[in-house]
Amino acid sequence: MDRAQRDPSDVVAGLLGDERFLAACAQRDMGALFRLLNRRGISTRRIASAVDISQGRLYDYMNGKSRVEKLIIFEQIADAFHIPGRLLGLAPRSWEPTAMPAPEHPTPVSVDGDDVAAMDAFRNADRQTGGTRLYGAVVRHLTSNIAPRLVDADSNPQVFAAAAALTEMAGWMAHDSGRDDLAERHFTRALPLARTSGDHALAANIAASSSHLALQTGDPAAAAHWAGTGLDILGQGTRIPPLTARLHTMKARALAAASQAAPAVWALDQAHQILATAAEAEHPWLSPFDAAALASESALVHRDLHEYDTALEHAEQAIALRETGRARSLAFSRITLVGIHVHRHELDAALRVGHDLLTADPALGSVRVIHQLDTLKDLLVTHRGYPPVRDFLARFADVRRARMLLLADIVPPPREGTAP
Numbered sequence: 001m002d003r004a005q006r007d008p009s010d011v012v013a014g015l016l017g018d019e020r021f022l023a024a025c026a027q028r029d030m031g032a033l034f035r036l037l038n039r040r041g042i043s044t045r046r047i048a049s050a051v052d053i054s055q056g057r058l059y060d061y062m063n064g065k066s067r068v069e070k071l072i073i074f075e076q077i078a079d080a081f082h083i084p085g086r087l088l089g090l091a092p093r094s095w096e097p098t099a100m101p102a103p104e105h106p107t108p109v110s111v112d113g114d115d116v117a118a119m120d121a122f123r124n125a126d127r128q129t130g131g132t133r134l135y136g137a138v139v140r141h142l143t144s145n146i147a148p149r150l151v152d153a154d155s156n157p158q159v160f161a162a163a164a165a166l167t168e169m170a171g172w173m174a175h176d177s178g179r180d181d182l183a184e185r186h187f188t189r190a191l192p193l194a195r196t197s198g199d200h201a202l203a204a205n206i207a208a209s210s211s212h213l214a215l216q217t218g219d220p221a222a223a224a225h226w227a228g229t230g231l232d233i234l235g236q237g238t239r240i241p242p243l244t245a246r247l248h249t250m251k252a253r254a255l256a257a258a259s260q261a262a263p264a265v266w267a268l269d270q271a272h273q274i275l276a277t278a279a280e281a282e283h284p285w286l287s288p289f290d291a292a293a294l295a296s297e298s299a300l301v302h303r304d305l306h307e308y309d310t311a312l313e314h315a316e317q318a319i320a321l322r323e324t325g326r327a328r329s330l331a332f333s334r335i336t337l338v339g340i341h342v343h344r345h346e347l348d349a350a351l352r353v354g355h356d357l358l359t360a361d362p363a364l365g366s367v368r369v370i371h372q373l374d375t376l377k378d379l380l381v382t383h384r385g386y387p388p389v390r391d392f393l394a395r396f397a398d399v400r401r402a403r404m405l406l407l408a409d410i411v412p413p414p415r416e417g418t419a420p
Contacts, residue, residue, distance in 0.1 A: 007258075008050055009082035011040045013224040014260025016084075025087040030068040030077060031061040037081070038062070050080035082221045096225065115162040116284050118145075122169060123287065126176075127326050132367055135173040142166050157197045164193035165285035168206050171213075176328075178367035180217055187213060200237030202285050204230040204247065211250040215257060223254035245275040246289040249297045256304040268301050292321035296333050303340055311340050328366050331357065335372045342379050350380070351392050358399045370403060 015021040015036065024032040034047055048058040051073065060066045068074060074088050085093045118141060126134055146166060149159045171186030187210045194203035207230030214222035227250040234244060248271040255264035275294055295318035302311035315337040322330045334357040341350035357373075377396055383389045 008042050009221040010258035012081045013221040013258045014255050034062050051076050132177040138170045160193050161197035161199045164190045176366050176368045201240050204234040205286050220254040220257035227251035241274050242289040245271040252301050256301040308344050331369050
């Protein structure tokens with residue numbers, strides 16, 4: 001991204017772990033904060049406009065001739081740049097995710113075997129066939145089998161954990177169906193249920209899911225904030241290294257999307273170190289975050305940083321490690337690998353992987369996969385002058401039509417005047 005076009009809140013997302021930034025906030029030295037933003041490529045005109053002050057006043061702050069004193073300006077700065085209120089001595093801002101407070105007496109993880117069995121059955125089916133067709137079944141299970149138990153005054157906390165985990169799963173399935181607005185509502189509902197259960201790991205896992213969703217919807221600042229929230233929550237209870245690694249990875253993804261290379265690589269290194277030395281940890285409600293998942297996410301971090309050689313290594317590792325029963329994850333990894341080959345101008349290699357991708361399980365019901373395939377097609381269209389690419393695009397169109405026919409009963413048709 002061009003430095004002049006950077007979103008200030010994205011730059012701030014990359015500074016949340018910077019000692020100079022934290023010191024400027026703690027001392028309420030807005031001149032120092034503005035200088036940091038300016039050095040990171042945000043123009044003084046854009047800073048002044050965001051905070052609604054004149055450039056002359058901004059220069060006075062930056063040169064130490066005056067200091068911000070008024071509460072309303074601190075609030076404007078926090079809201080304009082998405083600086084968490086606590087860093088400036090303010091109340092939490094309206095846009096900040098709500099963190100889960102620690103209960104006075106955390107409840108040990110306790111589970112009902114039937115609830116876990118249902119969760120595992122949904123999870124295994126989702127990995128292989130995608131969440132688009134399973135969403136309704138999960139919601140019905142929540143409504144019929146879980147919700148009635150929540151209203152019982154004698155409900156065990158494990159029921160709230162089951163409700164939180166399945167509500168989070170419904171959010172992922174909504175996301176897989178292309179309904180990110182619905183997914184956000186599910187994640188928002190899941191967090192207080194996890195809080196009530198006292199299961200910190202489950203709550204932190206939901207924060208990681210919210211981080212992923214924010215990243216997918218183009219808000220890396222919120223993604224970084226949710227990853228940090230998850231790490232804070234996890235610090236209140238028993239540490240689960242794979243989940244800690246996942247949260248550091250999501251932070252790295254957010255920072256890379258915000259073009260913050262050094263902190264992104266640092267966060268990713270933390271994830272690799274934690275996962276490499278971690279003993280296997282079991283938790284009844286969490287999906288495993290393993291070496292294949294980390295390799296897949298690492299490829300995306302380095303791709304977003306335009307480090308395509310390193311991205312290629314991780315993408316190939318992700319495919320090599322991925323289990324054959326994880327059809328959707330394998331599809332995503334192959335999509336990433338094709339894109340990296342294209343960026344490296346290796347069209348024949350890209351097409352070899354692309355043909356493998358098109359022969360993937362046709363029953364995979366994931367709108368998200370189709371959307372990513374469309375993005376991949378747009379990347380290849382710029383090379384349609386190469387005959388093998390033209391042939392691939394023709395085959396791609398046929399495969400896409402076939403996949404959409406399989407989802408025709410649950411995916412709304414495109415609005416009139418929009419591209420298919």
